[in-house]
Amino acid sequence: MSDAPVIQGSNKQQRYESLVAALYQDVYRYAFWICKNQPLAEDLVQETFLRAWRSLDSLQNDKAAKAWLFTILRRENARLYERYRPELVDIEGQALAEKVEQEPDSKMDRELLHNAIKRLESDYREPLLLQVVGGFSGKEIAEILELNNNTVMTRLFRARSKLKQDFGVDADDVDE
Amino acid sequence: MDEIEFRQRVYANPAAPDEEVLAAARENPAFQKILDEAQKMDADIHDLVSGIVVPEGLHNRLLDIANEDGIEALDSGENDDPIPNVVGVPPANSSFFKYYAMAACLLLVVGVTFTLTYNPGPTAPELAMGDEFINHIYMEAPEMALMNSGANNSVVNWNDVDSIMATAGVQLAGGVRDESNLFYANPCIVIPEYASAHMMVQGSSGTVSVFVIQNSPVSNEFQIRDERFNGVVVPLDQGNLILVGEEDENLEPVRNLFSENLEWVI
Numbered sequence: 458m459s460d461a462p463v464i465q466g467s468n469k470q471q472r473y474e475s476l477v478a479a480l481y482q483d484v485y486r487y488a489f490w491i492c493k494n495q496p497l498a499e500d501l502v503q504e505t506f507l508r509a510w511r512s513l514d515s516l517q518n519d520k521a522a523k524a525w526l527f528t529i530l531r532r533e534n535a536r537l538y539e540r541y542r543p544e545l546v547d548i549e550g551q552a553l554a555e556k557v558e559q560e561p562d563s564k565m566d567r568e569l570l571h572n573a574i575k576r577l578e579s580d581y582r583e584p585l586l587l588q589v590v591g592g593f594s595g596k597e598i599a600e601i602l603e604l605n606n607n608t609v610m611t612r613l614f615r616a617r618s619k620l621k622q623d624f625g626v627d628a629d630d631v632d633e
Numbered sequence: 634m635d636e637i638e639f640r641q642r643v644y645a646n647p648a649a650p651d652e653e654v655l656a657a658a659r660e661n662p663a664f665q666k667i668l669d670e671a672q673k674m675d676a677d678i679h680d681l682v683s684g685i686v687v688p689e690g691l692h693n694r695l696l697d698i699a700n701e702d703g704i705e706a707l708d709s710g711e712n713d714d715p716i717p718n719v720v721g722v723p724p725a726n727s728s729f730f731k732y733y734a735m736a737a738c739l740l741l742v743v744g745v746t747f748t749l750t751y752n753p754g755p756t757a758p759e760l761a762m763g764d765e766f767i768n769h770i771y772m773e774a775p776e777m778a779l780m781n782s783g784a785n786n787s788v789v790n791w792n793d794v795d796s797i798m799a800t801a802g803v804q805l806a807g808g809v810r811d812e813s814n815l816f817y818a819n820p821c822i823v824i825p826e827y828a829s830a831h832m833m834v835q836g837s838s839g840t841v842s843v844f845v846i847q848n849s850p851v852s853n854e855f856q857i858r859d860e861r862f863n864g865v866v867v868p869l870d871q872g873n874l875i876l877v878g879e880e881d882e883n884l885e886p887v888r889n890l891f892s893e894n895l896e897w898v899i
Contacts (some may be wrong), residue, residue: 469699470699470700473699474696474699477692477695477696478692481687481691481692481695482687485685485687485688485691486682486683486685486687489685490682490685495688499688499691502691502695503694503695503698506695506698507698508871510698510699511870512897515896515898532847535826536848536849566677567677567681570677570678570681571681574678574681574682585678586682588646589675589678589679589682589683590682590683595645595646610641610645611641611645613644613645613646614640614641614644614645617644617647617671617674617675618640618644620674620678621670621674624674
């Protein structure tokens with residue numbers, strides 16, 4: 458089960474501010490990986506939080522805030538995509554946190570894994586990101602994606618299997 | 634548990650394997666190796682996806698959303714709490730703030746005047762969307778003819794209506810039940826990928842079709858018509874409300890009734 462954010466405050470503004478503080482980073486990272494475009498991800502996050510602010514009074518269960526926010530984000534992504542279809546910009550190298558102490562080999566592995574995740578079909582990438590970035594349980598992912606639990610589990614299995622296969626293949630290419 | 638099942642369960646959630654998986658791994662070194670490798674890869678995935686640098690200033694921009702809306706709420710009396718005094722923002726009673734507020738009001742007036750004078754009208758995609766709803770009505774013409782003839786006088790079941798509205802992401806407040814002559818509701822797909830709800834109410838000149846769809850709101854309300862029907866597309870926060878009636882139907886009362894009694898549900 459995902460960690461429930463602490464939404465604090467007695468009025469709407471305070472509740473919103475605590476929601477932003479608790480979740481904006483995870484929301485941005487998820488947006489980044491599904492948009493594959495940094496400016497678009499920023500727009501998406503801002504649209505998401507704008508809608509969240511306006512609908513905050515309809516959120517009756519604070520423990521569901523994270524799932525609620527990610528659901529808004531996915532719907533906003535669908536709307537943004539309807540209005541603007543960007544050329545797929547290669548996000549390789551954009552905004553990756555560089556660890557100063559990284560050895561050249563581990564940096565290469567990181568880039569290979571990055572490429573492998575980027576190549577995943579969205580049906581597999583989205584549940585994986587919801588689990589890894591969002592920390593959602595299988596049941597929560599099923600609700601957000603409007604799938605049944607078994608389908609979610611299968612897609613998570615396939616996502617990791619493909620990553621293992623692709624990452625292993627890329628690593629072998631580098632070693633040759 | 635065989636290896637296939639073990640892999641399926643581990644790969645679905647390597648970070649939190651259940652007790653049965655852990656027990657199987659303890660009993661079988663090959664399984665333990667699979668679990669270790671899966672957890673290592675998952676740690677690398679987590680490290681990578683969570684290592685994305687969040688743009689500087691994003692937090693403040695998101696907080697500004699509420700502050701900008703909060704100023705409007707203050708004027709309406711909704712929010713009795715003072716705006717937090719952020720470092721660098723002068724107190725509300727300072728001269729700077731007064732001039733800033735005046736400048737903001739002037740800008741607002743100029744902006745509204747410009748918009749009213751130079752309203753660019755609906756875009757081509759928006760017009761095309763409006764046409765799709767009129768076309769949809771022609772597809773349902775037999776049903777509408779039946780309604781108009783009065784042959785079908787069945788009473789609407791509001792529980793069914795609520796369910797249909799939910800599929801389109803809305804709920805109707807009591808005003809619609811009390812004041813409309815709603816006699817038909819059905820889910821429909823007019824724009825691919827977006828569920829919409831189609832309702833029919835009795836207007837003064839015949840049937841009025843009311844659609845709600847949770848797609849991108851149009852930029853401004855605009856009229857649609859053809860040789861038989863007249864309609865209006867109304868942006869409503871998280872989607873659109875589309876009304877279509879006979880050529881001489883006054884849609885204003887139905888428009889007001891639904892726009893005031895419709896809530897988007899996430």
